[in-house]
Amino acid sequence: MTATIDFTKPTTAPRPTARRYVQRAELTLALADQKPLASLGLNPDPLQQLAAAMASVRTEAGECADVVLDLVPVRERQLARRRRRLLAQSKRRGPSAYGERLTGGLGGGGVWGSVTAAWSGGKTVSGGRGERLPRMTDLRDGVGKFEPSAGATFAVQLLLRTEAGHPQAALARMNQLLAAFAATSGENYLRPRRPRTRWRIAHFDRRFVTGEFVPRKRQWLTVPELAGFLKPPTVKCRASSVVRSGGLVPPAPSDLPVYTGQRDLVPLGTVIYSDGRERIGAAKVKDLLFGLQLGKSGHGKTEAALVQCIAMAHSGYGTWFLDPHGEGWVRAKPYLAHPHIASRVWEINLAHSEPDQLVASWNPLSMEGRTLSAVKDVVRSVTEGIAAAQDWGDNAPRARTILARGAQALALLNHQAVQAGQPDAQCTLFQLRSWLTDEDWREQLLPKLPQRVRDYWEKTFPKLANDAVPTVTYAIDRLDTSQALQAFFGSPRSAYDVRTAMDTNRVVFVCPSGSESDALVSCLLIHDLHRAGLSRQDTPRDERRTFWAWGDELTALDSSSKGFLAAIAEQLRKYEVRFIGMTQMALRLSAITRQSLLQNQSLLSTCAADFDEAAFVARRWNGHVTPETITELPKYHYVMSINLNGTPTKPFRVRGLPIEELFAHYDNPAGVPDLDQAIDTNLRRRPVGEILAALEDLDAIVLAHHTGRRPDATGAGDPTTLID
Structure with a gap:
């Protein structure tokens, strides 16, 4: 049986019909075959020069280079016979070969007979007198590399062939190959023998094409001599023509589910299964609670999240995708433009600010659909959101207190308006500034509040330093610099309500791009997500619908949310809220967020x-993957581990799938206009100009509802100025 190894630089284009020039060479041992070639190590890699020679072949010009290494195992009895012959030759050479004469016959008894038997496969010859034991160095010199400890031995046929459109090009390629094998020179070396006659050329070509094993002379090589060319390229082989495996990564779990659209599975990407076939691997919905996706920008994190989001949306789940730049929504939109899903889709895009542009609104202080006991949750969400975005920490206790008290007062007034059937008279975030800076407006509304609330504003607030109020209103002033944010936060009634989205399986994309207040907006959204999740305590566990949330650019989100991402990961599992975050650098996340997500x-x-990020992740996998493997991952390839049947898996390779490859059957760009109309209906979107015009009069509307008085240019604060 012949084993053939073919080192070939293939031709990627059909070879032209012009004359071709071919160089041929067979490499044979120049000296007796018991003399060894150099035993090549791993550094430098013996394949480096060979791979570099192959890389220089211009396949686009029709050049090719082939190295064929044919191996036939040598049987043990053949090897033993060869050793006996070599020993006999060594003995005839006498003292000059050994340093002392070996007397007696080759097959004599005694110690010499035992040595001969050990080196000849167990054969002994009876008779003869005892002989003095030869030195072991003499024995090794006699048999050379064929001593028993050398291991397996192979008969070798090594053929080189190059082809090019110019004779010098073919010769140059051949010389490069010969130079690569020159590194094997040691006590012995390889000599090129070129066929010259027509018969020898035909004989060479027949062996080259058919694999016929007829080497020009006997040449036996041991494993140490061949190992350098039989192993795969190592990391030390840096030639561009080497296809990298990407490092050692454990195989995918044998019981990893295959995704074909099942509702209870979340697609991960294509995975090579144990049978060698590539399929779409998946995680089970019941096992996937929180996730963290890391890595360089532009390598597919957002794409993988969009694939999962679209899959979950079509499976009937509620989803929430925070897309800071809006690019993800543009990618996903055509794949959601279907009648069975369009009625559930919400789009919050803060990049639009033209007067006739239809937009949705959100009032974080709205009390529609909420009980009086929910005031504390609303106050906390607004206060923590603004305080975190402003990075107050523990350094602004007065500002935090004023903000909380102001949010409390407006939330109580809003609850009264809703109870009275006038939700359009609710205060928004912009009324916080009016409450704190317009003393006449505030004093006319104070009587509508409970006494314990009035006491703070009548007794404590006037004593606070004047510089505390601007600290609070600064955040509102920032929102007031963008018409898009004015429209989003300036309507008394909320079309956006994440608790409603959770309970009715809405598909929500939030794109807070377009202003310098993105951090503040994202922070308010994250705090509201946390509040809404906790509010599901009022729903029995078996009635809580699973809701999926994705947060892109997690580092920026974490810097503004100040711990609430950690709270989501720690608390919302109980309330069927799942969260997956994407970021380029885990080391830039705050310690509390990073620890909570990883835990x-x-x-x-x-x-x-x-490398630093890769080393950080590799440590979480207990050495199953090296940092070098992670740093060299191709684009859109991942290493990941998941929970499967309640147990963490070892990391395995995944090739990311673009949306258009996995969900080509969902692609419906023609349905996008209908989807836009459905979103207008779903969110009751209104023109930006209309919302801004109403916001100008909202202070007066709130005052009119609660007191029957409207402040104006002639009767501001006058209790006798009444509204008909």
Whole structure:
């Protein structure tokens, strides 16, 4: 049986019909075959020069280069016979070969007979007198590399062939190949023998094409001599023509589910299963609670999240995707433009600010659909959101207190308006500024509040330093610089309500791009997500619908949310809210967020990353993957581990799938206009100009509802100025 190894630089284009020039060479041992070639190590890699020679072949010009290494195992009895012959030759050479004469016959008894038997496969010859034991160095010199400890031995046929459109090009390629094999020179070396006659050329070509094993002379090589060319390229082989495996990564779990659209599975990407076939791997919905996706920008984190979001949306789940730049929504929109899902889709896009542009609104202080006991949750969400975005920490206790008290007062007034059937008379975030800076407006509304609330504003607030109020109103002033944010936060009634989205399986995309207040907006949204999740305590566990949330650019989100991402990962599992975050650098996350996500994650995924980031992730996998493997991942390839049947898996490779490849059957760009109309209906979207015009009169509307008085240019604060 012949084993053939073919080192070939293939031709990617059909070879032209012009004359071709071919160089042929067979490499044979120049000296006796018991003299060894050099035993090549791993550094430098013996394949480096060979791979570099192959890389220089211009396949586009029709050049090719082939190295064929044919191996036939040598039987043990043949090897033993060869050793006996070599020993006999060594003995005839006498003292000059050994340093002392070996007397007696080759097959004599005694010690010499035992040595001969050991080196000849167990054969002995009876008779003869005892002989003095030869030195072991003499024995090794006699048999050379064929001593028993050398291991397996192979008969070798090594053929080189190059082809090009110019004779010098073919010769140059051949010389490069010969130079690569020159590194094997040691006690012995390989000599090129070129066929010259027509018969020898035909004989060479027949062996080259058919694999016929007829080497020009006997040449036996041991494993140490061949190992350098039989192993795969190592990391030390840096030639561009080497296809990298990407490092050692454990195989995918044998019981990893295959995704074909099942509702209870979340697609991950294509995975090579144990049978060698590539399928779409998936995590089970019941096992995937929180996830963290890491790696370089542009390597597919957002794409993987969009694939999961679209899959969950079509499976009937509620989803929430925070897309800071709006690019994800543009990618996903055509795949959601279907009648069975359009009635559930919400789009919050803060990049639009033209007067006739239809937009949705959100009032974080709205009390529609909420009981009086929910005031404390609303106050906390607004206060913590603004305080975190402003990075107050513990350094602004007065500002935090004033903000909380102001939010409380307006939330109580809003509850009264809703109870009276006038939700359009609710205060928004912009009324916080009016409450704090317009003393006449505030004093006319104070009597509508409980006495314990009035006491703070009548007794404590006037004593606070004047510089505390501007600290609070600064955040509102920032919102007031963008018409898009004025329209989003300036309507008394909320079309956006994340608790409603959770309970009715809405598909929500939030794109807070377009202003310098993105951090503040994202922070308010994250705090509201946390509040809404906790509010599901009022729903029995078996009636809580699973709701999926994705947060892109997690580092920026974490810097503004100040711990609430950690709270989501730690608390919302009980309320069927699942969260997956994407970020380029886990080391830039705050310690509390990073620790919480890693502690509770059931999906950890990384694409290519910087070495420090890669080392950080690799440590979480207990050495199953090296940092070098992660740094060299190709684009859109990941290493990830998941929870499967309640147990963490070892990391495995995943190739990311673009949306258009996995969900081509959902692509419906023609349905986008209908989807836009459905979103207008779903969110009761109104023109920006209309919302801004109503916001100008909202202070007066609130005052009119609660007191029957409207402040104007002639009767501001005058209790006798009444509204008919």
